[in-house]
Amino acid sequence: MLVLELAVIFSVVFAVWWYIYYWKLPPRSPPVYPGALPIIGHAHELFRHMIGRNDIWNYLRKVCEYAIENERISSLRVGPHFVYVLTDPEDATFIANTCFDKAFVYKFGNDFIGTGLLLSDAAEWKVQRKLLNPAFSQTVMNTYVDEFNVQAQYFVKRLTVLAGKGPINIQECVTSFLLALLCRTFLGLAPEDQNMIDNGYAEVIDEFAKVVTERSFNVMLYPSFIYNRSALRRKEQGLIRTVNNILNPIIRKRRSIIKETYYIKNCDEYSQTSVTGKYKLLLDLLIHLADEQGVFTEDEIRVQLNTFVAAANDTTTSVLQNILLALGSHPQVQERLYKEVQEVFKNNKDLDKNDLTKLVYTKAVIKEVLRLYNPAPWVARRIHTDIELPKYTLRAGSTCVLSLYDLNRHSSWGPDAKEFKPERWLNPDTLPENPNAFAGFSIGKRNCIGKEYAMMTLKTSLAHIVRKFHISGDINNLKWTFEALLKPTTPALVTLTLRS
Template sequence: MGEIFSTFIRRESSFSHTWTALELLLVALTCTLLTWYLQFLWSRRKLYECSRKLPGPFAFPLVGSALHFIGSPYDIFSNIMKMYNQYPGIFRVWFGPRLFYAVSDPKYYEILLPHCLAKERWYKYSEAAIGHGLFAAPLDKWKRHRKIIMPTFSQKILDGFVEIFSEQSEILVEQMRKFAGEGEFDIFDIMSKCTLDIICETAMGVKVNTQTSADTSLSTCIDRILENIFLRAFVIWYHYDAIFNLTARSKAYKASLKTLHDFSGSVVRQRKRLFDESRKANKLYFEEDSRKKTFLDHLIEITSQGNQFTERELRDEVDTFIIAGSDTTASTNSYVFLMLGLHKDLQEKVYEEIIEVVGPSRPVEREDLVKLKYMDRFIKETLRLFPVAGVIVRAIEEDVDLGDHLIPGGTSVIFGILRTHTNEKYWPEPFKFDPDRFLPEEVAKRHPCTYLPFSYGPRNCLGIKYAMMAMKTLLATVLRKFKVSTSYGSIQDIKLKANLVLRPTDGYKVSLELRQ
C-alpha cells in the first residue's frame, strides 16, 4: 500500500512539473507577443495621433473598418459612398492595420494629385492582368514608359484614326438593327465588341472582327477581370493568395487572364515578326505617313533603336490598352445611351446637331468632331454622373501638409470622384442632367478639380482625346439611325456597383427604334 501511494505521489509531482513548464512557455510567448505589439503600436504612434484628429467609421482591433467592405461589388461601393456622404471633405478609414484618408474636397485634390504619383499597393491585384503597364506601373517605370508612349497620342496620329472609328461604328449600326423594335436589352455587350475592335485596329494594327464573330470570350473576360481586381482590393481575406485560390471565383479569373494574355501575346509576336522581316528585307515597315503608325508599332520601333521594351513590357502595355481603351469607352458610351433614353428632348438636340454638322448619311470626318459642341457637353455631363472610376487611390510616401490637416507618409488617400461630381456644393441640383453646365462660361466659374473623370495632374489618363474622338464618331454615326429609350425612370434609379469601372447593377437597359 505504501509503495502504491509513493508511486502516485511521484506521478502527481511529475505531472505538476510538466504543467508548470507549459505555463512558463505560454507566459513567455504571451510576453513576447505583447512586447512586439506594444513596440508595433509605439512605432505607429504618429499615425494614431493623426487619425484621432479626424472623424471616420468605427475601427475594430486588427481588422479596422474592413467589415464595411463585405458583400457584392454593389454593397461595397454603396458603403463607400455612404461614408463619403456621412463624412464630407476628409475622413479616415482603418483597413486592417493600414490607415487611409478619404477626400472629396477639390482643394485637397489640387494639392495631392499633382505630387502624390505612386499607385497604392492595392493596385498590385491588377498586376496579374496588366503587369506593369501604365495603369499600375511603379513610379520609375511609369515615368519612362509614359515619356515613350506619349508621342503615339499626338493629334496628327489621332486624326488618322477617325476613318477606323467611323468604319467600326457603321458595323455597329448593322448589329444594332437586329435589336431595333425588339424591346429592351443591355447595350453594353455590343458596345464593348465595337470598342474592342476599334482599340485593336487603331492601337495594335490588328483586325479582330469581334462585332461580326460569335466568339464573345475576349470582351466577356475583360469584365470578369475588372470585377476580380476590385474585389481582391476591397475584400480583406482575398488579399491572401492561399485563400483566394481556393475559391470558384479564382478559377474563372485565371481562365479570363489566359484568354487575354494569349491574345495580347500573339499580337505582340505577330507585329514584331512583321517588323523583323521588313528590316531583313531592307524594306520600310511603316508607311511614310506617320499617322498610320499604331501605338504598338511605335513601341516596337523604339525598342529596335535601343530604348528597350522587353516582350513582357510590350504585352503589359497592350493588355492595359485593351482593357482601358475598350471597356472604359464602352461603359461611357452605354451610359450616354441611358441618358439619351432618359432625356428625349436632349436626345433630339444631339440628333439635330449631328444632322446639321455631318448630314444624314456621309461618314463622320475628323473636321466634324470639333463642331459637335453640344454632343461634347452631353458626354461630359454623362461622365460627371458616371465617371469611369468612382474612386481612385494613391500612396503617400512623405508627409503632406494640406493646410488644415497633415497626412503622414506611409498612408494612402482615397479620392471620392463620384462624391465630388454629385456634391451640391459644387453642382446645384446634382442629379439634374444639364449639358450646359459645360458651357465655357460655366466651366470658368468652377474649381478645376470639381470635375475629374480622367483624374488630374501628371498621372491623369493619357487617352483623353482618343476616347472623346472615338465616342463622338460612334455616337454621330449611330444616332442618325436610331431613337433611344430606357425603362429607367430617373438617374437615381440607376444603382451602381464597382469593378474598377462603375457599372449599373441592373445593366444598361435600352430599346432602339429606327428613325424614318
C-alpha cells in the same frame, strides 16, 4: 510560472507599443469612420460587405458621405494601415500632383495586367508615358477618323436589325463595336483580322476585375503565400493563360507585317502599314521600341497592349452605354444633340477631323455623362512622407483615396451639381474655378493618356447613332456595384426606333 509571467509582460508591452505607434491617432488626424474594431480596424466591415458583392459600393459610398459631412475628409483603418478618403478638389489635386505611386492594392493586378502605364510606380510611369505619348498624339488620332466612321457604320447596321424590337441590352453590341475599333486602330489589324479580340476577351477582363476586387477587400488574401494557394489564384492563372493566347498571335502577326512592309514609304493606309517616322500606332510603336531600341521585352509588349486594350474597352464601353441611357432618359437633350448632328453632317456625309470640333453640344453631353456616371469612381495613391493639408496631417506609409465620384458632384458645381445638365458646359462662367473638379479622365498629371482617343470615338459614334435612331431608356433604373470599375448589376436596356 516564469514563462506565464514573461508572456503577460510581452503581451502588455506589445499592446502598449501597438497603441502608441499604430492605434493612437496622431495630432491633426482626419476623422475615422465609425465601426472600427481594435487591432483589425474596418477590415471586418470591408470583408462583410464584399461577401454581399453589390453591397461594397453602398458601404464605400457611406464612407465618402461621412467624409463630406466632416470637412470633406475621413479615414478607414485596415489593421495598422490608414486609408484616407478625400472629396475636396483642392486637396485631391494636391495629392494627385504630389503622390504619383499607386496604392499597394494595385499590385494585385501585376500578374495579369503587369507593370504597364496603368500600374507602374512613379519613376517607371514617367519614362513609359514619355515613350508612349507619340502613339496618342493628335497626328495619329487624325489618321483614325476614317476608321471611326467605318466601324460606326457597321455598328449602326447591327443596331438596325434590333430596332423596333423592344428593349435590348446594349452592352454586348457596344463591346463588340469598340473591340473591333481598337483592333483596327491601336493594333493595326486588317479587316479580316479585326475579330482576333472579341467579346470573349472582354469577359476575361470582367472576370479578372472580380478577382482583383475580391482580393482587395479581403485582407486574409493580402499575403502572397496565402493567396497563391487559393482558388481565386487558380482562377486568375487561367485568365492569364487565356489573355496570353489571345494577344501573342496578334503581336506575332503585326511584327510580321512590319517586317514585310519596312521599306514601304508614304503609305496611304497609315493604320495598316505605318512603320517609319516618329508617330506610329500603338502596337507598331511598342514593337519598334522593343526591336529597334531594346526598351521593351516581348512580355512587356504584351503587358502594355493588355493594359491599353482592357482599359480602353472597359471604360469606353461603360461611358457609351451610359450616354445612350442618358439620352433615352432626357428626350430634350437627345433632340438638341440630333439637331446639332444634322446641321454638321448634312447630306448624310461622313465626318472628318474638322467636323469633330463643331460638335460642341455633343461634347457637352459626353462630359456631363463622364461627370455623373464615370466608370472610375476613385483612384488611390501611396503616401511616402507626412503630408500637411490645411486642417489635417496625412501619415506617411498610408493610402489616400481620391473620390472622383464626389469631385464631380462637389458644391462648386452649383446647387444643381447632381442634375444632368449638358448646357452647363457651354458657359465657362458656370463651371468650377478648379478644373480638377471635373475628373472625367482622372485628375492631376497622371491622368488618362487616351482621353482624346475616347472623345473622338464617342463623338463619331454618337453622330452616327443619333442621326439614325431615336433612343428610349432610363438610366435611373441601373443599380451599381464596384468591380475595379463602377459597373451596372442590372441590364443597360434601351429601345431603338428608326428615324424617318
